[in-house]
Ligand code: ADP
């Protein structure tokens with residue numbers, strides 16, 4: 001037991017049918033069906049390999065994309081192929097989640113064999129009900145089709161999806177009601193590293209928050225600024241643009257429009273309140289970058305063109321942030337400083353990541369795109385800990401008990 005949750009050390013798996021929920025959600029090239037990154041797939045290997053080596057019949061459950069942002073909503077067939085390659089043993093795939101074909105394939109598994117089910121979010125109940133409108137508690141989730149159909153075939157549930165631990169959905173939170181349940185090795189490792197650094201960080205402790213997860217970022221900022229566990233928050237990406245706008249700064253009409261388009265203007269009031277209360281520890285960009293005729297342009301806020309669409313922090317800001325990171329002893333990062341995927345708007349993230357590579361601080365970088373940025377800037381070996389979770393990491397840092405953690409703890413009480 002660790003953190004009140006059972007681990008793989010406490011269960012016998014030989015000959016058992018084990019449902020293993022992983023988070024291997026990755027950017028996908030839909031033209032070729034290829035995964036554009038394997039970071040999360042690789043991180044999930046230790047648990048799958050251990051289960052297979054110990055003679056479990058391993059049923060892998062995973063999601064890919066969501067029906068809210070259709071571009072990455074896709075089958076998990078490429079993930080099964082990638083897992084086969086990386087594990088050096090076959091990982092079967094069935095294009096069914098919990099119907100008769102999937103159940104028959106599960107019944108046919110032999111000891112040590114692995115089977116990947118299709119994208120769990122193809123089940124309407126997994127996605128639509130829980131993310132958008134209807135909220136079910138974990139007992140109610142246990143009555144969904146996915147859980148009712150798979151539980152009779154299974155002996156054990158393993159959750160190794162730390163990156164999705166903040167999601168309240170049947171494949172993540174409901175099996176724990178009905179099956180003995182443990183966390184996988186990746187979950188255990190991420191929980192251990194992140195919680196120890198979060199509870200007793202060496203000071204100064206700095207958070208770097210960029211990217212687009214504005215609501216999670218603000219929730220987290222509120223709680224960590226109130227609790228005093230952070231000394232400075234360096235902001236970039238949309239998080240910074242909203243804070244700047246809320247503080248009455250000029251960020252360009254294009255940027256404002258983009259905030260509206262993405263529904264993020266609804267956070268302006270909250271951003272204003274955060275700034276009023278904690279201005280001294282929230283650091284904002286003093287300059288921003290935009291693209292004109294395919295070229296990078298930068299200016300101080302007051303000199304930005306009227307219609308600018310800011311897609312990166314400027315280099316003065318990035319240098320100031322780099323100096324803060326150099327002086328820090330603990331740094332948590334989620335979200336790049338700009339659209340780092342494009343050359344013209346990569347510089348802000350590049351300079352910040354260079355500093356992350358050089359600082360003597362403990363550095364934790366989390367989130368799918370943040371991991372891609374780490375690989376792109378060649379810093380993989382220089383970051384103390386790469387966490388698969390972005391949203392999960394920042395919810396975790398806010399001190400909130402994550403739904404998956406709660407469900408696993410309850411299972412320990414019930415079956416442990
Ligand atoms: P992570 O995946 O690391 O948790 P997010 O998904 O929150 O990070 O954000 C990453 C995305 O944010 C990147 O694809 C990047 O292009 C985008 N982004 C960063 N800055 C901006 C900006 N100013 N405007 C629009 N998109 C941005």
Ligand code: MG
Nearest residue numbers: 367368369390
């Ligand atoms: Mg992302």
